[in-house]
Amino acid sequence: MSTELNEADMAAVARGQKLFVESFNEKATVASAAPGRVNLIGEHTDYNDGFVFPLALEKSTYLVGKALPEGQECEVVSEAMEGVVAKFMAEDSPASESVPGWARYVKGMTAIYARNGYKVVPFRAAIVSDVPLGSGLSSSAALEMATAVLIEALSDLQVDASKRALMGQSCEHEFAKVPCGIMDQLISSRGESGRALLIDCRSLEATAVPLDDPEAVIVVANSNVQHKLSGSEYPTRRRQCADAAKAMGAKHHEQKISHLRDCTLEMLESVKDELDADTVRRATHGISEDVRTLKAKSCLENGDLAGAGKLMHESHVSLRDLFEVSTKEIDALVEIAMGVEGVYGSRITGGGFGGCTVTLVKKSAVDELIKAIEEEYPRASGGLKATTFATKAGKGARVVTHLLA
DSSP states (O other): OHHHHHHHHHHHHHHHHHHHHHHHSSOOOEEEEEEEEEESSOOSOGGGTOEEOEEEEEEEEEEEEEEOOTTOOEEEEETTEEEEEEEEOSSSOOOOTTSOHHHHHHHHHHHHHHHTTOOOOOEEEEEEEOSOTTSSSOHHHHHHHHHHHHHHHHHTOOOOHHHHHHHHHHHHHHHSOOOOOSHHHHHHHHOBTTEEEEEETTTOOEEEEEOOOTTEEEEEEEOSOOOOOSSSHHHHHHHHHHHHHHHHHHHTGGGOOOSGGGOOHHHHHHHGGGSOHHHHHHHHHHHHHHHHHHHHHHHHHTTOHHHHHHHHHHHHHHHHHTSOOOOHHHHHHHHHHHTSTTEEEEEEESSSSSSEEEEEEEGGGHHHHHHHHHHHHHHHHTSOOOEEEEEOOOOOSEEOGGGOO
């Protein structure tokens, strides 16, 4: 699939250059790319200081750009927002009301870089993307990291990939008002071709785990039920996890507990009478999901695809029943996948309330899986059609200026 990736890069950069010329009547000189991601296992664990196990997709967001004279406003256009030119200063300042929502990610990255002491050169940029929007594949993190790489290339900056991710997380918190963990930005920034990354969200240590078995494929199925995490569901669950950790910390103060990462199910049992039932369910998921994620790493290291798949499906059941972030459409996609011979495991991926499933499947069964989804999902979802694609683990954020024509 590496050839497909190169072709995708070339086609996207060409689209970006075309949009740039049409919008600004000149050619871009720099191009950047950053991938979306899919998480194999380890969901709603990142903000609990736990473990996540994502891979970078072979689908990316791209920016092509050109530096402007100092003191000028940045000017940004997007393939998805025809005729709109967003303008803002490349400085540490809030986004004005005139800056549209999609452009706030770009504005936010310029502000966060400036706040961290980096000199940000003003620029014109055009955005194109192959990452589906609102599907739980981290299109926002891809835009943040692609913007970051463009800033670095135009301003001649050298920034550590983990620090870049942390600045993207700050952008998401402040400019998108989503209190996300670090996973999405970190995998987009640090992804490796042919590798999944087990990320310790406390230390930011990332361990590359081979995911290059030629007989194993990841299939992503988009339910086309669009999710939105700026409502109350995400903050509420995050607060419930924190409340549970606080209660266990008070009960077991000798353990130095700050997050669910530090807790066990036995500790939770000891405080469950102090917590409401929803909070106990959320914490049960958070604690057990860390255990599953570490087991999944061991399975993949040992070539045990069936074991990894079993853990993925157990994760889905937990997210459905305990964390309660699935939907009937997502459940249908998982059930369809698990009924196909050659599927190792399937689960919801991303924040939930719609979005996508991720399925680990034998290469020989990919066509049958996609056919089953095409035939059965519309009946189960009231007429919706799922969008599916197969992927391997792709590259992280990168400069792709060499592809500009």
